[in-house]
Amino acid sequence: MLKNRLYYADPECQSFTTQVVKTEIDDKEEFYVVLGQTAFYPTGGGQPHDTGTINGVPVIDVIEIDGEIRHYLSGEIDATGEVDCMIDWERRFDHMQQHAGQHILSAAFVELFGFSTVSFHLGTSLVSIDIEAENVTDEQLKAAEELANKVILENRPIEVKWVTDDELHQYPLRKQIQATGEIRLVIIPEFDYNGCGGTHPEYTGQVSSLKILSAEKHRGNTRVHFVCGKRVLNLLHDKVNVVTEASRLLSAPEDRIGQAIEKLLETNHSLEKSLKEAQEALLTFEAKELLSQQRNGLVTAIFQDRSIQQLQKLARLIVAESDETIVLLVARNEEKLQFVAARGSVVAASMKDVSAAVLPLINGKGGGNDAFVQGGGDYKLTEEEFIKMMESSLTSSIN
Structure with missing residues (x-):
């Protein structure tokens, strides 16, 4: 295992101290440091980088170049002695929930319909996967969502194993792995076996819940948009506010908002016609x-x-x-x-x-x-x- 990468050794590490190995200004005149060990996850594998602080200075980007993890800061720091590092835990845990949810949903599509995931994107508000199917029905989306939430509710362990090329044949991998040398597997026993370099919680229950929002055709595949964990609650909160406000504006109970909107559209169409005639x-x-x-x-x-x-x-x-x-x-x-x-x-x-x-x-x-x-x-x-x-x-x- 890559021992200087604390985000692998302890994904729940929120603070640590370490030495600065190097400080540098790159060709874009941006300052970065390289640490002796780090819990800051660098952008990769569809998962965005961590943020936080080093000696109180905000970390604005983390990237890996030729095995070197660069921590870009908003200002320079004193690199002598040890530095105190803090991870933005809310951001990190959100990424862990979304990434683990993606594994679970991708495995659900494979188990139910044989639909493989060909790409994954973790955005600031939505998550998406592209699955290898030109047409996906609403019934299939609902079934995959229900299976994913069942696995989440069962609070299954999410295991991490480091293996070699020769050991890969022992695992029923969801997709072929191109990496060689030290290979990191993320495993939900008897459900999903997948090579992955991202961060994940220890149990599926920590994902909390998963909700598919929409699906659309994309370059011969189907792109599925969804959210997990706290994002589901945030989305529900926003939608409740919208529905409450719509109910107030329409002077209609929530369960009759649709009918009130239809009536409003009919009235608006009639008014537009009268206005045009006038x-x-x-x-x-x-x-x-x-x-x-x-x-x-x-x-x-x-x-x-x-x-x-x-x-x-x-x-x-x-x-x-x-x-x-x-x-x-x-x-x-x-x-x-x-x-x-x-x-x-x-x-x-x-x-x-x-x-x-x-x-x-x-x-x-x-x-x-x-x-x-x-x-x-x-x-x-x-x-x-x-x-x-x-x-x-x-x-x-x-x-």
């Missing part, structure tokens, strides 16, 4: 008002914070009402100018010519045809100046 009626009325103010067959208008879609609808309504009319509409939206130019069916002037003349003035872009164009650009001219330039270009186009 907006269309208002636009029709506005189009007639603008048309009544035309000057020699020209309708112009300036707006603030009107969408290009509304400008387009207004212009189309006006030229549909009067086929001898030209419409020029401009809107300022924050630091942008947008415009629409349209003509009635008996008008000969080209709106594309108008657009081509004014777009360079605002570094703009636009599109359309001879009958209808729209565009926009930077606020380099006032709305009044811009619409005058449109009128001027229209006169030139007609002449």
